[in-house]
Amino acid sequence: DVQMTQSPSSLSASVGDRVTITCQASQDIRNYLNWYQVKPGKAPKLLIFGASNLETGVPSRFRGSGSGTHFTFTISTLQPEDFAFYYCQQYEDLPLTFGPGTKVDL
Amino acid sequence: QVQLQESGPGLVKPSETLSLTCTVSGGSISTYYWSWIRQPPGKRLEWLGYIFHSGSVKYNPSVKSRVTITVDKSNNRVSLRLNSVTAADTAVYYCARGQSGWLDSWGQGTLVSVSS
Numbered sequence: 001d002v003q004m005t006q007s008p009s010s011l012s013a014s015v016g017d018r019v020t021i022t023c024q025a026s027q028d029i030r031n032y033l034n035w036y037q038v039k040p041g042k043a044p045k046l047l048i049f050g051a052s053n054l055e056t057g058v059p060s061r062f063r064g065s066g067s068g069t070h071f072t073f074t075i076s077t078l079q080p081e082d083f084a085f086y087y088c089q090q091y092e093d094l095p096l097t098f099g100p101g102t103k104v105d106l
Numbered sequence: 107q108v109q110l111q112e113s114g115p116g117l118v119k120p121s122e123t124l125s126l127t128c129t130v131s132g133g134s135i136s137t138y139y140w141s142w143i144r145q146p147p148g149k150r151l152e153w154l155g156y157i158f159h160s161g162s163v164k165y166n167p168s169v170k171s172r173v174t175i176t177v178d179k180s181n182n183r184v185s186l187r188l189n190s191v192t193a194a195d196t197a198v199y200y201c202a203r204g205q206s207g208w209l210d211s212w213g214q215g216t217l218v219s220v221s222s
Contacts (some may be wrong), residue, residue: 034208040216043110044200049208079138087151091207095166095175096153 002090006099013104019075021102023088025065031067032092038085038101043098048073060077078104108133110201117219118195124188124218128201135159135177139204140184142175144197152197156204157184159179183191191220 003026013019023033031051038044046055048064051071061076075082084106088099114126128140141156155165157175165173175185184201196219202209 009173032207036209043212044151044202044209045212046208046210049210055210089209094164095168096207098151098153100150 001095002029002097004088004090004097004099006088006102008102009100010103010105011080012106015078015080016105018036018076019078019082019104021073021086021088023071023073023099024027025069025071025090025092027092029090029092032090033064033066034089035062035064035073035092036087036089037082038087044087062073073103107166108203108211110203112199112201112213112216114216114218117221118191119222120192120220121190123163124186124191124195124199124220126186126199126216126218128184128186128202128213130182130184130203133203135161135179135182135184140175140177141204141209142184142186142201143200143202144195145200146194146197149197151200154186154188168217193220 005024035043035048035053040076047062052064063074065072086102111129112157118124136159139156139158142154145151155175157163161175167199198215198217200215201213203211
């Protein structure tokens with residue numbers, strides 16, 4: 001299986017801050033990397049697919065970059081509704097695997 | 107806009123079978139593939155498997171011997187069965203629509219506890 005790691009595991013931030021999360025794969029996954037937002041009791045939301053493509057309807061303050069084994073997810077200006085968990089997920093190989101998640105809180 | 111809703115028992119006894127249904131509304135079950143994912147308390151998301159509208163399936167080796175995913179196109183439903191459950195199967199279970207490797211629509215999840 002492709003092992004995914006993320007850092008940090010949690011971070012505290014304020015509205016208006018710039019937030020950066022990194023995701024690393026145990027092998028080359030090209031650009032086959034997605035980012036999701038998860039809030040308790042709500043449906044998870046796809047934000048970025050293919051490492052850098054913004055899902056339709058997702059605000060442009062969310063950005064993804066990277067390829068190979070190292071990826072970055074950035075929220076340029078944190079909004080109140082962005083406090084949540086964020087997960088990366090690879091799809092270069094089955095089984096699909098997720099990172100351990102990053103909690104973004106106030 | 108497609109919506110997904112998971113349903114099923116919230117409590118299952120050890121060694122029994124967990125059965126969940128995902129009802130898809132606002133869109134066709136055809137063309138896409140449909141995944142089940144779970145998240146045990148305090149752990150990361152785990153993909154369990156997916157099924158194409160044609161019925162072709164892929165499972166995670168971690169549960170392959172215990173899991174069955176089926177599709178009912180006439181009723182726009184996708185089902186999950188996981189047998190011989192233990193406490194380690196306690197989790198929030200999600201269904202999700204997939205295309206080309208990403209999961210673009212998810213249900214809000216249902217908590218299933220395994221306990222006697």
